[in-house]
Amino acid sequence: MQARILLLEDDQLFGETLVDFLEEEGYEVVHFLEAKLAIEAIYEQGFDIYLLDVNVPDMNGFDLLCQLRESGDKTPAIYITSARDKEALSTGFNCGADDYMKKPIDLDELALRIGAQLRRMQNSQKIAVGKYHFDRERLVLYNGDNIIAMPKKQAELLALLLENRGEVVTTEEILEELYGEDNPGTGALRVYINKLKQIFGKDAISNIRGIGYCFEK
Numbered sequence: 001m002q003a004r005i006l007l008l009e010d011d012q013l014f015g016e017t018l019v020d021f022l023e024e025e026g027y028e029v030v031h032f033l034e035a036k037l038a039i040e041a042i043y044e045q046g047f048d049i050y051l052l053d054v055n056v057p058d059m060n061g062f063d064l065l066c067q068l069r070e071s072g073d074k075t076p077a078i079y080i081t082s083a084r085d086k087e088a089l090s091t092g093f094n095c096g097a098d099d100y101m102k103k104p105i106d107l108d109e110l111a112l113r114i115g116a117q118l119r120r121m122q123n124s125q126k127i128a129v130g131k132y133h134f135d136r137e138r139l140v141l142y143n144g145d146n147i148i149a150m151p152k153k154q155a156e157l158l159a160l161l162l163e164n165r166g167e168v169v170t171t172e173e174i175l176e177e178l179y180g181e182d183n184p185g186t187g188a189l190r191v192y193i194n195k196l197k198q199i200f201g202k203d204a205i206s207n208i209r210g211i212g213y214c215f216e217k
Contacts, residue, residue, distance in 0.1 A: 003048040003118055004147060007031045008038045008064070009080070010056045018051070018080075021107045027114075035059035042068065046140040046147040049117055050077040052097075054088070062095045069096035071152070074137050076117035080105060127162050130200065134162060141199075148199065153178055154192040161196075161205065161215035170212035 005022060009015035010033045019029045030047070032038040035056050042050075050068075054061035065077055078099040079092045092100050099113050126133040126142070133142045139155035141148040150158075160169060160177055175183040193213060197205055206214045 002026060002028050002145065003114075004046065005029045005049050005051060005114070006038060006042065006047040007051045008035060008056060008061065009051070009053045010034070011053075018107075018110075022111075022114075025111050033057075035061065035064045039064065039067070042073070043152045045149045046138075047075060048121065048140075048147075049114060050075055051114075052077055052079050052081075054079060054081040054083050054092070062091050065092075065097060066095040072139070072156075073152075076121055078110075078113060078117065080110070129162065132200070134158060136162070150195070151192075153188070154195060157189070157192050158196060161213065165215050168208050168212050168214045172212075174212065 005027050007015060007018055007022075007029055009018065009031065012033065015031050015033070019031050022029045030041060030045075032041065033056070036058050039059075041047075050065075052061045052065060061079065061081070068075075068077075076098045077096065078101060079097050080101050080103065081088070081092075082103045083089075084102055089100055098117055101110060101113065121138065126135050129141075131143060132148070134140070135142070136159055139152065139159060141150065141155065141158065156178055157174065160174060171186060171189065174189060175186070178189075193205060193207070204216060206216055208214060
């Protein structure tokens with residue numbers, strides 16, 4: 001399985017060095033220089049692990065991970081930073097980091113640490129859905145070893161339907177779970193339902209008119 005790594009590193013040369021090394025180790029790496037672009041990719045795609053710098057131009061790396069953790073994202077994260085004081089170390093772990101490496105780093109050690117985090121996550125429970133597997137903890141859908149990219153809200157919807165497999169989940173319950181008080185209405189929900197049907201088949205999800213939806217498979 002080729003794990004997908006999101007790398008946030010604003011030092012172009014160092015970032016390219018990491019990408020070259022990790023790709024030689026068999027990983028797929030997507031490199032971002034800005035936190036905003038990284039966040040957009042995270043919400044639209046699936047990644048197996050995050051490698052995060054702290055001092056990036058548009059957002060502090062600590063704030064980025066705090067935001068992800070608050071949204072329920074449990075993807076393993078390793079900070080790679082020049083910050084060396086104990087306060088920075090404490091902040092990183094309090095934000096939800098799984099590991100922390102101080103620059104300059106040993107690349108072989110980085111590979112070992114990445115491997116350890118990935119093995120831990122591979123032991124997390126996955127839900128079988130036909131030929132697919134859904135990692136409920138990380139909100140990632142797999143077809144074999146390949147990640148099926150989907151928006152975060154769509155993945156959250158899938159998780160909710162699978163948790164209540166065979167039972168009807170009302171539209172009101174879905175909107176409350178996905179959006180809270182700031183829900184955009186049923187238009188976006190219908191789009192996500194149709195996209196899930198494209199993946200699992202049109203009969204996988206029943207529309208109980210005026211009530212809600214049921215994942216049948």
